Amino acid sequence: MRLLSTKDFKVKEFFTDIPLYAILSHTWEQEEVTYQDIQNLDVAKSKAGFLKVLGACARARHYHFDWIWIDSCCINKESSAELSEALNSMYQYYEDAAVCYVYLSDVSRDYHPRSNFKDSRWFRRGWTLQELLAPEFVVFLDRNWERIGTRWSLRDLVSVATGIPVDVLKGQIISKYSIAQRMSWAAFRETTRPEDQAYCLMGIFGVSMSPIYGEGGAKAFMRLQQEIIRISDDRSIFAWVAAPSMDLASSEEDKPRGLLARSPYEFRMSGDVRPSITEVMGNKSSYSFNNNGLHIHLPLNPTSSSSVHSGEDMFLAHLLCQSTRDGSYLTIYLRKTSGHQYVRCYADEILLTSSPPAMERVRELMVREHLVTGRRFRISNTSGATKYNIELLRSAWDFLYHSSQPDSCIVSCIDEHTVSVIRKMDWGVIQYKSQKTGDLFGIDLTFSKPALKMNGGTFIRDASVRRDTLQGKLNGGGYIFIASERTGDPQEKIEIGYLAKDDPEICLWTSPLRVPDLGIIVSSRLSTKIVDYHLKFEGVFPPDPFCRITQDMVYATAFRPHPDDLQESHHTFRVLTFRWDDWDGQWPTYIIHVAFGLQGSSVWTDVVVQNPSFHRETSERVWKSYLESGTRAQKRTKGMEVKSKVDSETLTAVIQKANNLQLGDYLLRMHIQ
Structure with a gap:
């Protein structure tokens, strides 16, 4: 992979011994700096997008990263072979980065700081889905490169904006979620090239495929599903609902279909679908895609005469999936055409039934498709630091370093709002005091993750590797926040923020997410x-x-x-x-x-x-x-x-x-x- 030097803006290629690097996630705008542009800084500086490169490098350099990956200028898109390699490796690039900076050019701290950032177009783009999920540490930044928060601290709002469960944003392994549910996270996202609706999901499902721009979005998405079928027997991949025709005079959704969807949008209703329970099928759980269709075993029930869709050749096929909402079983309509051959009918419906499938009705069948023209384990980079840089953000400038308790740390002032701390013992507490209210709080550096010591007594800590933000209520009614920021050297950065008791944003930080009734x-x-x-x-x-x-x-x-x-x-x-x-x-x-x-x-x-x-x-x-x-x-x-x-x-x-x-x-x- 190629990385960009944060100091001199030179691009260097690494094959082995890849250094620690930051990575940028953003939405493309006018005059982005390309790989060819960055070879000549005079040309690069003439582009409007160079300001974004400058901002990303400055942010990374501030946190001691010598290298950063930026897709616009680290991929030679004029080489089809390199572009193919980059698209297939993109998820890994973000997963291996020490930190991902999400730059929201359409969000300003003058208006949010949390209330409107979820309306950014970044949340509607296809490629940014994997850029949200793959990295271990994600920081959201506004148009002025000011920190809004992290994926952890903003997890409730990010969940609302994306439809992704909070547990995923807290670090739950995404392979535990059904194929249908993961597809639903991409249902309302858009890409400039229609084929990218499929290509941007390769990493999320752990598959690879050659990009063929010009093949069309539906064909690319069908190829993606075929690759997923090769490595998974989760039948929720068939739990989709046909998209309606834009022409109201036609009835596109009533036309016969196969079992594969045509776009992520057809999974828009599938956010509550569990993975299929294939153990009940025994050695009949696997299925395969051949040149004459999909070969699969499914429990089939004839449709009843009272059903709207009934007939001698019409069957309800159980997908062996359930809804997380009420445990209902998902069934689709199949019509027998000849022998063992079937097509899917009424593809705009998935019927929910309360009865489990009758396994004695399992049949081997072939569903005709109407063809259209792993994550590897990562060792967490936990801190275990003995050196810290503690900085007061602007909202907390009323607080000043007070003391260390007792004399467990060597503290030196870098500037009025920043101190450098070297922990001398296996423990240490750095105390701060408000000049206006007299509120006290401490940062406990005893364990691998910093903790808060509130009002001289109560400790707030969390041993979770994923948790990077802690909050505590002060005696004066306001809240103090500390956030661990990933850096490129052994010294850990801790940033301190404050919200006054009358700030309307407090409810956003402190109130748990309510699920609608x-x-x-x-x-x-x-x-x-x-x-x-x-x-x-x-x-x-x-x-x-x-x-x-x-x-x-x-x-x-x-x-x-x-x-x-x-x-x-x-x-x-x-x-x-x-x-x-x-x-x-x-x-x-x-x-x-x-x-x-x-x-x-x-x-x-x-x-x-x-x-x-x-x-x-x-x-x-x-x-x-x-x-x-x-x-x-x-x-x-x-x-x-x-x-x-x-x-x-x-x-x-x-x-x-x-x-x-x-x-x-x-x-x-x-x-x-």
Whole structure:
């Protein structure tokens, strides 16, 4: 691999004895510095992207790294062989780095410091998924290269932004999660080249494949699945739901399919799918992909006559997977075409059943595909340091070094806010005191991970290798934070931050992540007797951090009241707003507000239809009308079906309990009759 010198910006290639290095994760912008550019510094400096190279190298150099890897200028993309090697090795590059700097060029500390960073486009890019998961230590930086936090300290917000479970961000081995669930983490991400939707996932699944730009995204993704099948018998790889056709007049999702998906987006509903339990299959658990389709053993049940999709040749095939939500079993529809050959039908559905598969019904079959044109173990670099550099961040400048206790350390001041510490004994505590409030805290350096000593007494420590940030409450009501920053030399860096008791950010740092009690999908299709109309989503109020918006639906959430939620930040109901523009001119434009939520243990909905030419309420005003003192408060007891007048027609909205694999437990559909 090639590395960039943080001192003179020269690129050097290493084959063995690779030095300790930092690595940069970023989103590409205008005039990035390429490998060819960096060979001539005058050319490189003329590019706008050189400021990013300067910032990354300065950050790494500050923490004593002599080398850094930056994809834009460390890969010779003019060589197809080198590009192929780099794409297949990318996950390993990030995994082996001492620290990964995530540079968010569209985030500023003037506005966040935690509240809006999750809206960065970095969280929507395909390649950044592995760059989030592979490194051991990840630091998020704003546009001015100021530290926002780490993957550990921001794990709740990163989980909300990405859909990745908090345990993964804390260091849980990702291979323990099902293929379907890992695919779902990439479902809402985008890449510039369609083939990269597959190539960017190779490292996450531990496979390699040659990139062939120009083959198309669907074909590349099918090749990726074939490579995964070679090393895994987890049948959750078949737990996907077909993406709807953009052409509402056609019914693409009803066309026969095979068992392989066409894009990560088709796994958008699969975040709660467990790995398949293949032990019950014995020696029939393996399956393979041949030139005439996928050969596999599956439990098959004929569809009942009461089923919507029934017939002599229609079967329900069990995938041997369960939902983590309620333990339901996942089944798909297969239609027999001849002999042992089958195709998947109704690919936009995965039926959830309460009954386990009947193993006496296991059949050997071949599903025809409609073809379209490991991590290695890493030794953790734990500290065990005897030398420390302790720096007060700007938020904590009111605190000053007070003393070491008793005389266990040699302390020297580097500047007004930074001290250098050499631990003389097997233990040592460095104390700080506020000039304004008199608050005291100490940093205990006894163990391999620093601990906090609060208010002269209580210790806060965590032996977890992954944990890099500790927080403690001071007597004055504020919070102190210490973060261990990875460096390129044996000296460990400790940074200290502070939040005052009246800072609204405190609840973000100290409140545990609450999982929504209600998740609902609202279809963006408005059905009439003749045709389905597409509704344009305009927004949700109050804002929902768990919200997901796709071409055919909106997923939103609500909570039950909780006595500890003093700020009422976990809302019990929300309002989704859609715009209906009738393309054939038979109807005027309408604004449709869909309210939904929880009232006790019951789910309710209501619809407000307005013609903006005459009158339009904002989403916020509509939401406030459902409060206890609002004009529509009684609507919250009306139940799961509601009707509203649209001229001479009636718009009906119905919430139903989901019986297919989807995000959340409920589905709301709207139709006019």
